[in-house]
Amino acid sequence: MSETKALLPAIATFAASAMLLRSIANDFIPNEFRNFFFSGLHSISRCLSSHITIVIEEFQGMSLNEVFDAVEAYLGTIETASLQRIKVSKVTKEKKLAVAVDRGEEIVDVFEDRVQVMWKYVCTKVESSRACNPGDLNASLRSETRSYELTFHKKHKETVLNSYLPYILERSKAIKGERKVVKLCTNSQYDCYGTQEVTLNHPMTFDILAMDTELKKALLDDLNNFKNGKEFYRRIGKAWKRGYLLYGPPGTGKSSLIAAIANHLNYDIYELELTDAGSNSDIKRRLLAMPDKSILVIEDIDCTIKLQNRESEDESWNTNRNQVTLSGLLNLIDGLWSCCTDERIIIFTTNHKDKLDPALVRPGRMDMHIHMSYCTISAFKQLAFNYHGVRNDQLFEQIEGLILEVEVTPAEVAGELMRSRDAQISLQRLIDFLLEKKTQQDHKAKTNETGMKEEHNMEAEQTS
Ligand SMILES: Nc1ncnc2c1ncn2[C@@H]1O[C@H](COP(=O)(O)OP(=O)(O)OP(=O)(O)O)[C@@H](O)[C@H]1O
């Protein structure tokens, strides 16, 4: 590599002279002759060079380039003595500082004590016309395109392609595993720059999530089978993805469960706001930009957007070009686009399963339908332990009796248990709250009953 370094000033002088010559030539020499002259020069310099350069761009077509991602992680861990500028960052929860090569910097690496290579990080500004073109994913998600250039001696070409780059891909997995924190990404208002990303600081785990014990176990088994299912999915010829529909009243823990799933699998969450998504093709592009090991979440699927059924979509195709449609969404869940990446989980949540289009809930569409119910006795016990560390108490019996009769959400129970640090005071307050709720519930039931009786009597009078 010292050879390459030594050649750099000469190459720079050569390049500068070529540029000067080109600018002079632009003014005085006719086009055809000029092109012939410079393509000749280019061929000569290529023949003379003993080095080749591999360019690794951030995006491969419309998908994220895994090699770019791996190189970024890998270069942050190698010796940086040759660098003049490095980028250092740390996000909440991450234990280590993340080191990265800054734009324009070159870094030397030696593989197997014999292969010297040089990396360069290149950023190019995207012109605004390209950046706002929704068809150009690479540009539309960022204001600049990024790539790494890898330069090495021609004689090492086989080693670099067959050993060095595969080694980096493997190494990066371990590096990312070590410093992984779960991220939450949302699609912001539809604009040119795509997603907003923050570290997910939600402390919810399966240990503290209040949920039916059997259901929790079944879901955990399902998630673990999924995570370890690479070979299985390949063998049965299915895309390595899994869909969950979480349904239940507000405050029963649907969003908390999503956080618990993300923390358990160590996958990032990509929340998709359908109302901000723009069109089907916009969703498609955003999905392709999502890396493997991620969870796509669409909350409140019943009310975020009025998804039309397929028949009416066909009729009004022209008016719907800029909308998210049901068939677009279904295509996204199990169509060809979803096979482009691995280890993908899709979660829909709803408060009203009955309001969903049958196409969304038909068997086989979402792999598991999970009912997040009003608080059960086991959920209450879990919450009492979470908030006060108590597994039993003389007040439990009365509370359990009331929980069987009253529709109360885990969020409401948690709210009452939070009111005081003293377990006895909290439990007593919870009893008062449940009694109050029971009175209201009984009153409502009575009013409904009277209303129905009156209606029935009126109908009977009319018919007689
Ligand atoms: N099953 C649960 N286990 C533990 N805590 C819960 C549970 N359900 C609710 N909570 C508590 O209530 C809060 C609200 O719950 P969460 O946001 O998960 O409900 P949700 O079902 O997503 O509601 P919504 O339908 O309104 O989005 C949580 O932050 C948590 O503190």
Ligand SMILES: [Mg+2]
């Ligand atoms: Mg929620």
